[in-house]
Amino acid sequence: MLERLRDWSRWRLDVLDALWVLPMIAISVPQTGPGTVGDRPVALVLFSVALIVPLFWRRRAPLVVFTVIALVALAQWAADVGPMPADLAVLQAMFVVAKLRSFRWAVAAGLACVLGVFLAVLRWWTFETPDGPLTGPFVALSSIVAAAWLGGVYVNIRRRYLEGLEERARRAELERDQHARIAIAAERARIARELHDVIAHNLSVMVVQADGAGYALDHDKELARQAVQTIAGTGRQALGEMRRLLGVLREGESDGFAPQPGLDQLGDLVAQCRAVGLPVTLDVRGERRELPQGLELTIYRVVQEGLTNTLKHGGPGATASVELAYGDAEVSVSVSDDGRGAAARPDEPGHGLTGMRERVTMYGGAVSARPRPGGGFQVQARFPVHAR
Known part of the structure; x- marks a missing residue:
């Protein structure tokens, strides 16, 4: 049953990933026509698809997907195929790495994106700005990268915090159950020891009375009758004790304990x-x-x-x-x-x-x-x- 639930969860996530990737392709590809950046629509379409399609596996292999998309973006930069909407896939891949992987990998992915922004601005933003030729675009794009990175890191920290709370709660529950079981087992063992003294006393009385009845049978039948009645009463009392405690006692060694108070x-x-x-x-x-x-x-x-x-x-x-x-x-x-x-x-x-x-x-x-x-x-x- 649990395996089926896990399979259903994975299948549901795959559907959601597909529903996320396909619209991105539909949005990005039509905007890559002749004259968009240069006159190479085929290259734009190929790079757009190559950037977006790996996002389908971003949950299963975040680092691999980010590496593939980063390499495609680097090839786009080397081929001088200018910026396009599909480049946002790099940002999303970095976000998933920051969300699902360790802080070390999150920092590495963030630095790689900042380096990519610097290279992109260096090649494709050559116009002047009030703050300088490259400072404005670099700061603006780096701010977007930083916001996405911080969002991923925050989600990661929050997820790990909640997982830690759940784990501590699970351990606390297990410890409470164990303490309860240990306490009950110890109490049952103590009751078993005390039962030994109660039942042993009754049985000892019965044995003594039985010996006395056997001796008095030939000398004083009335005394023998009283002894038999005592045996019967003591036996009924011991039987009642046994019936009450039978359900909670465990087997074990039980001799050598002192009489209990009353x-x-x-x-x-x-x-x-x-x-x-x-x-x-x-x-x-x-x-x-x-x-x-x-x-x-x-x-x-x-x-x-x-x-x-x-x-x-x-x-x-x-x-x-x-x-x-x-x-x-x-x-x-x-x-x-x-x-x-x-x-x-x-x-x-x-x-x-x-x-x-x-x-x-x-x-x-x-x-x-x-x-x-x-x-x-x-x-x-x-x-x-x-x-x-």
Whole structure:
């Protein structure tokens, strides 16, 4: 498909070049009749065609076309076939070189045109002018050459500038995508490590209870029954954890990691922030209930991320509050501060928020991070809670 588009673009440019060259020939040739410059109409027609036709390939080979047209113009000068409208082809060829090629070649083409103007004035302008015999025509024609040259150089600089902007934008987009992928991959790897501790704990409980049930089966059937019920409940909890995280985990080595924190460690987290100078209050509402360890870990991480953002962006004098509310059908947590809010945060890549959203979504929750109406910033997450 792309190849077809490129072919269509080249074909369209060829048509435009042809539509440009043919009218130039039609305009130039009829003006070359007997008595125009000398009495050699055939030479005038031949030189006009030789000057104009190469312009058809000016986009594909600007330097070659300019060289050919310059040589034809030099032959015209040597044959003493005077100036004619087709000589403007030299100017156009120089413009294309200045537009499409490097500055070095643009300077070379411009100097060649100025030299051609000097030779033309030297041979064909012999009348006197107020500024001298040759100064007036040379200055006038050189000014036209300079204007065309500057126009080509300007278009070249502008084109290269826009191409540079497009390239930088493309690279920036690629870098953003790469950073996002790296951040997501790192967060998934971290979740996988944390899952190891949660699931490993549940499986360890199941193994111990199974061993105990096997021993109690011959001595205390009621105790064995309780052990089996514990195994079933723990297994269902572990299965729920696996189902939530199965879609985002990657394979890899995952042993050797320390146990992860939960809601019982929120007080330690708040105390840690207070120790570094951030006034924080912790408010727990509702009746405490048992939550899956993975959900407790997620709530802990939400609070941790919110307080970390306050430390980074809240500014001096900021205070924060953490609210954990247990409802009948949901558990909500929010971290609010009265610092500078979002004004200092637009340049941040948002990796913490990306990981936070990923964690919360795995448990069917929703998270929001936004400036507060009265100033400051708030991170809030809600999780549905179902009876097991």
